[in-house]
Amino acid sequence: MDNVTLSRAIMGTSLGFHIVFAVLGVGMPLLMLAAEGIGLWRHDPVWLALARRWAKAFALIFAIGAVSGTALSFELGLLWPGFMAFSGSVIGLPFSAEGFAFFIEAIFLGLYLYGWDRLRPLAHWLCSIPIAVSGAASSLFVVMVNAWMNSPTGFQVAGNRIIRVDPLAAAFNPSTPTEDVHMLVSAYLVSGFTVAAVYAAGFLRGHGDALHRRALPLAMVMAVLASGLAGITGDTSARFVADDQPIKFASQEGLFPTTAGAPLHIGGVPLPNEHRTVFAIEIPHLLSWLLKGDPNATIRGLNDFPRDQWPNVLIVHFSFETMVGLGIALGLCGLLYWLLAWRRRGPPTDRWMLLALVVAGPASVVAMESGWFVTEFGRQPWIIYGVMRTSTAATTTPALGPTFAIFLVLYAALGLTLTRLLLLLAQRERRRAATASTRTRPS
């Protein structure tokens, strides 16, 4: 493999690994905040125990997120020196702000994790607020950088050097509002469904104690609200991309000829060499109607653009379909859960519903990763859309092959160990809870 491909592979693997922990780092603190807050307010030890249990798991998750995030800040330079030399001064500002958000999150997490007995209950709970806020802020700041890569603004170029910079205009570039909000709600969506999956699995295995009966609905509140918002912001994003990056839009929709009254392709396989998408369910005029509100509106297809500016259409279309499909399914799953909960006046324990929730956890991760595939593959061949090609940004170092191999092994080892530890931790907590309840049972 050449250096560009290897750099993309390493960066993609690192980002794909990190983002799982990053989104949990955004969403889980909010759940902890809610659980501990309700516990204090209602003097309910079960809610407090839940917050403590989540904190234990979160300590592990946050640490892996922190170290894998460090890998990314190094890799920006190690893999993409051309990109960083060109754009560091333009997009450094949101990165710096993210640095501070990370600082606050790490500091207050230290206080939160180790301060259960050192701080008064209210002070301890207050520590969860900066964690939740800075977690969300980190996501907003970092995604600003990616948004800038999609719609670069705020600088003037002379030759291949940047001469004038407006860092605020770069941070608040046209893509920022849609991309930022969509990613933030997706982080809550993934956190909600992932936590729900854990407790749904607990119910299925017969551990449905008081803790489970609190944890599952709380996670599902977050999940269902976030899926609604993800749908709305996803729609806004797609409309924005249609204007701002028409090539990406045409690729995600698998649309080759510029068409008046364009159909919506559901599924299907785009064949770039034959300039058509096959095996798709085609709904006539729907794409035009969805995008412009006019069933006969003209939508630009890929054929309007030079071939050397096309991304990998197959990957972009497939990822887009995966994201949208899973997103809709997750939303329905959340609605169904609450419908059943309302009918049963309590957390539904129907086997099929619980099974669906267990699947929904990993599915939400897949949906989120697919979304990033659309953004990143869809922007190719550019690293900075319309400004710098990915091929000119990569490093020239000869050591990339071994680096890739080592990082693959490393991430596998970290992922497996973390999973094993979380499972063992859950088992142990359960055993402890069981002995506690037999001890306190009246004789």
Added chain:
Amino acid sequence: MTGLTLADAVAGILLLALTAYAVFAGADFGGGVWDLFASGPRRKAQRTAIAAALGPVWEANHVWLIFLLVGLFTAFPSVFATLSTALYLPFTIALLGIILRGAAFTFQAHGEEAVGELAPWGFVFGGASIIAPAFLGAALAAVASGSVRAAGGPDVTTGWVSWLALDLGLLAIALAAYLAATYLMVETEGDPPLQADFRRRAVGAAIVSGILALTGLVLTWRQAPLLWSALTGRGLWLLIIALANGPIAAFAVWRGSPRIARVSVAAQMVFVLWAWAVGQWPALVPPDFTIHGSAAPESTLGALVVTIAAGMVVVLPSLWLLFYVFKGRNPAPGLTDHRA
């Protein structure tokens, strides 16, 4: 102090961040070293004390590195790109060390109550804590000795494979261990035998780092004329302070005055780093990159300084709170000490 610009101010802030990383995170790496070399009848107590000292603060300490990286590529993007290319290998290896250290520590600290001792990860924690400072030290040697050039090719061994780099790599480990042992003397004030263990370790580390530092000076004189002229030029007064402070710190350690030792050992780290930085000013990465020549446009620097000022208004009191709650006379409890 005329002629100082915004770029100098940002370079100064980055030096402070590097110093903070060295003084705080350096000690966390040193903790890993002593975890690896825990020995004697109080072996387990040593490890527990190290874990308790690191637990609440290591992630916050680690953020100084992120701050440094981000600040560097915002304010001096071409320098960041050149360093990343020229020092690809030591940075990648240090990065692996940093990742493994953090992950292993967390697996141990939070996993122990679930599975007991976590066989390979304890060893990984110590090993990675040695690798990270060693390669960062070697990279620093390459920068300081003027081996990182603007037109450097993709040669992966440039500059950091030298006797000086070897010496500074070892010195980084020794100083980290020295810092950690001194800080741990304060943390274990309530347990005299354990404190004596760390005092012995601190004395050993003081001797080793003293020898390595003096060797480094000789090597610099013989092999790194650029760094030598920096240290004996503008940086001379800081070098002299460092040479004078070294024995004071070692004496405080030997006498068993942990609080004086903690301050003077940390100060030693500061003087060494500043002697280099002040000495080479106005170069950032000598000889090709000066602070002014490689700085980002003024608008970026201004926005960065404002962001940092605003950020520090929130971060510094928070850091103070963190250290107030868990440091000083309040050593942190182990995670397993308390129950719901």
